[in-house]
Amino acid sequence: MRVILLTGKGGVGKTTHALATAFGAAAHGHRVTLLSTDPAHSLGDALGERVGGRNIEIAPRVLAREVNAQEELHHSWGEIQRWLRELLRDDVDEVVAEELLVFPGLEELMALRAVREVEALGESDVCVVDCAPTGSTLRMLRFPDALRIFMENLFDLERRGARLLRPLIERTHAGRLLPSEAFFDSFEKLYEEVEDVRQILLDDTRTSARLVVNPARVVVEEGRRSFAYLSLYGVATDAVIVNRVLPPEAAHGWFARWAEKESAELSEIEASFPVPRFLAPLRPFEVRGREALEAMAAELYGGRDPAERMTEGRPIRLGQHAGRTVLYIALPGASKEELEVTARGTDLLVRVRDAYRLVALPDSVAGRRVRSAQFVDGTLEVQFEK
Amino acid sequence: MRDTLRGVTAARIVLYTGKGGVGKTTTAASHAAYAASASASAAGGPLRTLVASADAAHSLGDVLGQRLGGETLLVGENLSALEVDARAEMESHWGSIRDYLVAIFRYQGIDATVAEELALLPGAEELTTLLAVDALARSGDYDLVIVDCAPTGSALRLLTLPEVARSAIRVLLRVQQAITGLVTPLARNVLSVPLPESSVFGDAERLLYRKLRGLRRRLTAETTSVRLVVTPERMVIDEAVRAHTDLALFELRPDAVVMNRLLPDAALAEPFFHSWGELQEERLREVRERFDPLPVLEATLAEDELLGIEALADHGASWLGVEPADAVLCRTAGVRIRAEEAFWRVEIPLPHASPDSLDVAKLDEDLWITTGTRRRAVRLPRPLARADLTRARLEAGVLTVRLSRPSAN
Numbered sequence: 001m002r003v004i005l006l007t008g009k010g011g012v013g014k015t016t017h018a019l020a021t022a023f024g025a026a027a028h029g030h031r032v033t034l035l036s037t038d039p040a041h042s043l044g045d046a047l048g049e050r051v052g053g054r055n056i057e058i059a060p061r062v063l064a065r066e067v068n069a070q071e072e073l074h075h076s077w078g079e080i081q082r083w084l085r086e087l088l089r090d091d092v093d094e095v096v097a098e099e100l101l102v103f104p105g106l107e108e109l110m111a112l113r114a115v116r117e118v119e120a121l122g123e124s125d126v127c128v129v130d131c132a133p134t135g136s137t138l139r140m141l142r143f144p145d146a147l148r149i150f151m152e153n154l155f156d157l158e159r160r161g162a163r164l165l166r167p168l169i170e171r172t173h174a175g176r177l178l179p180s181e182a183f184f185d186s187f188e189k190l191y192e193e194v195e196d197v198r199q200i201l202l203d204d205t206r207t208s209a210r211l212v213v214n215p216a217r218v219v220v221e222e223g224r225r226s227f228a229y230l231s232l233y234g235v236a237t238d239a240v241i242v243n244r245v246l247p248p249e250a251a252h253g254w255f256a257r258w259a260e261k262e263s264a265e266l267s268e269i270e271a272s273f274p275v276p277r278f279l280a281p282l283r284p285f286e287v288r289g290r291e292a293l294e295a296m297a298a299e300l301y302g303g304r305d306p307a308e309r310m311t312e313g314r315p316i317r318l319g320q321h322a323g324r325t326v327l328y329i330a331l332p333g334a335s336k337e338e339l340e341v342t343a344r345g346t347d348l349l350v351r352v353r354d355a356y357r358l359v360a361l362p363d364s365v366a367g368r369r370v371r372s373a374q375f376v377d378g379t380l381e382v383q384f385e386k
Numbered sequence: 387m388r389d390t391l392r393g394v395t396a397a398r399i400v401l402y403t404g405k406g407g408v409g410k411t412t413t414a415a416s417h418a419a420y421a422a423s424a425s426a427s428a429a430g431g432p433l434r435t436l437v438a439s440a441d442a443a444h445s446l447g448d449v450l451g452q453r454l455g456g457e458t459l460l461v462g463e464n465l466s467a468l469e470v471d472a473r474a475e476m477e478s479h480w481g482s483i484r485d486y487l488v489a490i491f492r493y494q495g496i497d498a499t500v501a502e503e504l505a506l507l508p509g510a511e512e513l514t515t516l517l518a519v520d521a522l523a524r525s526g527d528y529d530l531v532i533v534d535c536a537p538t539g540s541a542l543r544l545l546t547l548p549e550v551a552r553s554a555i556r557v558l559l560r561v562q563q564a565i566t567g568l569v570t571p572l573a574r575n576v577l578s579v580p581l582p583e584s585s586v587f588g589d590a591e592r593l594l595y596r597k598l599r600g601l602r603r604r605l606t607a608e609t610t611s612v613r614l615v616v617t618p619e620r621m622v623i624d625e626a627v628r629a630h631t632d633l634a635l636f637e638l639r640p641d642a643v644v645m646n647r648l649l650p651d652a653a654l655a656e657p658f659f660h661s662w663g664e665l666q667e668e669r670l671r672e673v674r675e676r677f678d679p680l681p682v683l684e685a686t687l688a689e690d691e692l693l694g695i696e697a698l699a700d701h702g703a704s705w706l707g708v709e710p711a712d713a714v715l716c717r718t719a720g721v722r723i724r725a726e727e728a729f730w731r732v733e734i735p736l737p738h739a740s741p742d743s744l745d746v747a748k749l750d751e752d753l754w755i756t757t758g759t760r761r762r763a764v765r766l767p768r769p770l771a772r773a774d775l776t777r778a779r780l781e782a783g784v785l786t787v788r789l790s791r792p793s794a795n
Contacts, residue, residue, distance in 0.1 A: 010406015015621070040405075045624040050750075068768075133406060214407075218445045250658035257690045284662050286620055 001119050002307050003200060005235070007131040008212035009222045013243040014038075015046045016287055016296075017212050017280070018130035023290065024297030024306035026061040030125040033118045034064040037111030037140070038132040041066040048289045059290055063124070069110045109190075111140055112197040119200060126307045138226070141233040144198035145358055204236035204314045211273070212241045215265040224272045224333040225353070231315035231330045232350060232357050239310040240273045241300070242266070247281040274332055274378075276310045318362060321383065325365050329380040341373040341382060348382065397436070397528040398712045399519070399604070402644075403535040404615035405625045409646045411439065412692055412701075413615050413685065414534040415449045419695045420702025421530050421711035422465035433529040433712055436466045436522060440515040441536040444469040451693050458522065462695040466528070470515040520601050530712045611641035611714055614677075618648065618669035627676055631765050634721040642715040643682045644705065645673055650686045676762070679718045683707070721764060725791075730770055732787045741780045746787060748775040753787065 004025075006018040015036070022034040033055070036043040043066055044051040047058060053071045055063040111129070118127045131137040201207045209230050213223040223240070230237050245266070251259035269277065278300050287296055297306060304310075315330045331339070331352060340351040346366040347358040361367075369385040402414040418437035436458060439446035446469055447454040452461050456471030516533075523531045604610060612633055614626045626643070633640050648670075654663040674682050685705035692701050702711075709715065722733040736744075736757060745756040751771040753764040766773075766789075773789035780786075 011622075012407060040625055040628075042621045042625060045621040218448060219407075247658070250656065253656050254653040254689060255656065261691060284658055284660070285665065288620060 001122075001124060001200075001206065002126045003115060003129065003207040004126065004307070005129045005131050005137070005207070005209040006212060006241075007137045007209055007226065007230075008133075009219050010133040012212045012214050012219055013241075013280075014212050015042045015130050016293070017210075017241050017243065017300075018128050019043070019046055020293045020297035020300060021210070021306045022062050022064070022126075022128040023059060023294045024301050025126045025128065026059060027294065027297070028305040028307065030061065030305075030307050031123060032062045032126045032128060033124040034058070034062060034128045034130065035111070035114050035118070036064075036066040036130040037114065038130060039069070040132075041068075043130060046288060047293075059294075065114075067110050067114045072110045072113070109140075109194070112144070112194055113190075115200065116193055116197045119196075138229050138233065141201065141230070141235060144194050144201075145233075202234045202316075204312075205309070207235060208238035208309055209235050210239050210241055210310075211237055212243055213269065214244050215242060215262040215269065217261075217265060220265055220268055220272065223269075227273060228331050228333040228352055231332065232352055234316050234357075234359070236313060236315055237273075237275055238313075239276045239278060240269065241278045241280060242269060243280045244282040245279050250282065250284075272333060275313075316359065318364075321381075324371065324386060325368075325384045327359075327361070327365070327382040327384070329359070329382070330378060331375075331380050332378040334375075334378070334380075336375045339375055339380065341370070341380065343370045350380065395526055396604070396609070397523040397531045398714075399523055399531045399533065399610040400641075401533045401535050401610070401612045401638075402615055403612060403629065405622045408615045408617050408622055409685075410615050411441070411445050411449050411534045412698075413613075413644055413646055414439075414532050415446060416685075416692065416698040416702035417706060417711070418465060418467075418530075418532045418702075419462070419698035420700075420706055421532075422462060423695075423699040423703075424463075425699065425703055432464050434464050434527065435530045435532065435711075436468070436528045437532045437534065438467070438519050438522070439469045439534045440519065441534060446534055449692070449698070450695065465695065468522075470518050516605070517597055517601055520604050523604065606637045606639070608639070608714070608717075610639065612638050613642050613644055614640060615644045615646050616673060617646050618666045620669075623669065623673060623676075628765050628767075630677065631721055631723075632767050634723050637722070640677075640680055640716075640720060643673060643677045643680050644685055645670060645682055646685045648684055648686045652689075653687065678762075680716050680720075683715075723767070723770070729776065729791055730773060730789045732764075732766075732770075732789065734764060734785045734787070736780065736783060736785045739780060739783070739785070744778075744780055744785070746775070746778040746785070748789070755785065 004021060006014045006021065008014050015038075018034060018036070022032045026032050034043070036051070041051075043064060047064075049058070051058065051064050051066055053066060053068045055065045058064045111131075115127055115129065118124050131140070211223055211226060211230075213219050227237055246255060246259050246262055251262075280296065280300050287293060313330070317328050319326045319328055327348070329350065334352045338351075338353045340349075340356075342349045344358070346361055348361055348370075350357055350359060365384045371383045371385045373380065373382045375381075400417065402410045402417075404410050415437055418435045421433045422435040424432055437446065437450075439454075444454070446467060450461055450467055452459065452467065454461075454467055454469045456468065458466045458468045461467045519531060519533055522528065614629060616622050616626045630640060648666060649659060649662060653659055654666075670682065670684070683705050685701070688697075688701060692698055719735055721735075724731045724733075732753070734753075734755065736755070739757040743756075743758040745754075747754045748766075751766050751768070753766055753775075755762050755764065770789055773791055775787065776790050777788040778785065
């Protein structure tokens with residue numbers, strides 16, 4: 001199954017293009033599932049019909065659903081939820097508790113889980129994800145890492161601790177705060193599920209991110225940062241979609257100055273993103289509803305199958321240089337000054353500005369000392385000792 | 387107009403929010419520039435104005451053409467600006483609590499960077515930003531404080547509920563104690579690293595709670611208004627409609643809607659945009675109807691990018707109209723939502739309705755209210771979407787609707 005993540009700054013047209021991509025893929029014969037993981041769902045708004053938490057068929061071969069963290073929590077992991085409710089019982093009333101159960105990260109977690117569910121069902125060839133604005137999406141991609149660290153460092157310890165302590169405090173007031181065995185089981189299951197998704201997301205033959213931008217300064221700036229971050233998390237970006245470009249017939253008269261600014265931004269986009277670009281012109285009407293979106297997809301992808309990989313390239317790969325193992329991490333848009341690399345046991349800690357990632361090192365180099373790290377043409381090259 | 391707390395005149399606060407990309411920053415900056423300019427004198431005199439960006443993806447500096455930072459900077463006569471540095475603010479407000487969590491994690495053998503990450507408190511960034519703004523509003527240095535908020539959604543919710551924030555901290559601590567703390571009593575003897583006592587942050591937590599209470603009072607005061615910025619696009623309007631009732635749930639007071647990026651006649655005269663004019667009119671009508679009784683302020687797209695204070699002030703004057711720049715534009719109470727023991731009470735002002743022609747129905751997340759020939763939908767916040775309509779009553783111009791709360795299962 002192919003996974004295509006549509007991401008970008010708020011308001012650039014992610015939802016519109018997620019729908020267009022889904023319809024376009026279906027037109028090429030694929031069975032498609034479209035997921036919206038933005039808590040401010042607007043799939044229904046863009047489609048002009050209601051989409052909810054259950055799959056509905058919005059076109060032949062296209063299923064769609066909005067992932068609602070609260071609802072999902074209701075249906076899965078009763079154990080985890082019960083425990084959280086217990087914890088909250090004394091402090092807050094029920095409405096607030098409901099809200100609180102949607103803790104930061106949960107939305108992202110549910111999104112990851114939904115992707116896995118689509119894969120597990122085996123009924124779709126393509127899964128298109130309308131992501132939350134960039135910040136949350138990056139958090140989503142970082143989630144498996146955080147969870148892995150948690151599991152490796154703490155989980156067993158706690159489970160043992162809980163087993164040890166349970167007989168002692170079961171009857172006391174604190175007893176209910178002690179997570180049950182079943183809780184640990186659901187947690188473990190959750191971890192396995194997230195690990196599965198991680199495998200999917202980091203596989204560039206299966207997963208591609210598509211960055212949606214507008215030809216506007218602020219948007220392009222953020223897009224560049226996202227591009228670097230996506231690579232840092234190991235997700236391959238295979239195309240940039242430039243949305244709302246003034247068409248030539250509109251780029252004069254009253255709009256002449258806006259058109260000028262835009263063309264400068266378009267050159268900036270070309271220089272910043274070394275992947276194919278697809279341009280969607282601004283329309284004198286709203287692109288809304290299935291027909292308009294299908295037409296948009298046909299024009300945007302120009303007969304190409306939206307499900308295919310638009311460019312090959314792997315953000316993170318291993319190579320050899322002079323007999324030494326080298327880890328290459330593509331970080332387009334990053335600059336040398338804002339990069340920091342440190343080896344930490346079996347992980348490599350890479351920082352780009354305020355984002356960082358612990359890259360799990362392959363066994364062949366894990367534990368070896370970093371010999372050198374350099375940044376060449378947008379790629380970080382980390383050489384390990386023999 | 388301005389309320390007084392402990393002898394200091396607190397500033398009027400106007401928060402701008404809306405879907406991403408609608409032009410919140412430019413709108414907020416143009417309001418501020420206009421309020422501070424001499425041209426505002428006819429309508430009450432120039433005001434000492436502060437414009438603050440609370441959106442982590444700051445773009446206020448770009449709009450004002452100045453490099454801004456975490457300290458207020460005088461960017462023009464009577465006009466100061468800042469981009470709140472949430473990270474630095476967080477140090478001062480949450481420092482001790484965070485340190486405690488980091489210590490726990492580190493003690494468990496987790497790498498420092500990772501520990502810091504795990505200890506990030508939910509909503510802390512948004513909250514600290516508003517705490518900083520609140521402090522400035524109380525400083526007495528400003529008449530008007532304008533805030534460019536992060537996009538609608540989760541941010542505003544957390545901000546308005548100090549209790550939630552406080553519980554969130556406690557819950558987090560408990561979760562972490564229950565999970566990680568379990569091993570502590572056993573391990574303490576073994577390891578020489580001193581673990582902080584949980585009482586260490588008790589004081590900090592209480593102090594924080596007081597600050598949050600103060601913040602909530604300020605945000606729900608009559609002198610604080612929220613303005614929703616929209617553009618003539620379907621998806622943008624739909625999201626604002628949802629945000630509108632979310633504000634009610636948390637007792638914030640919306641006082642106007644700004645319809646941004648309307649194309650002026652000169653632009654609509656371009657053949658390519660002919661059909662846009664009609665669409666725009668239709669959307670304007672719709673926005674007026676759906677947000678009634680809030681006034682809808684119309685801001686047209688400028689022919690060129692608005693850069694510099696003067697251009698911004700002129701733009702502000704064009705959409706703010708004749709009212710003083712610090713006026714509360716609508717005082718009519720909006721929809722109110724309260725959680726009672728077993729149900730939610732939703733109060734909707736319907737000043738002219740008669741009980742004979744009134745019909746109320748709930749369809750999924752909408753409450754449909756028909757009065758005579760008029761029909762309107764009130765979008766319910768998410769926690770209420772699963773509830774059942776059990777009672778509706780019209781009394782003294784206010785429709786009170788009860789929704790039963792789904793039982794916990």
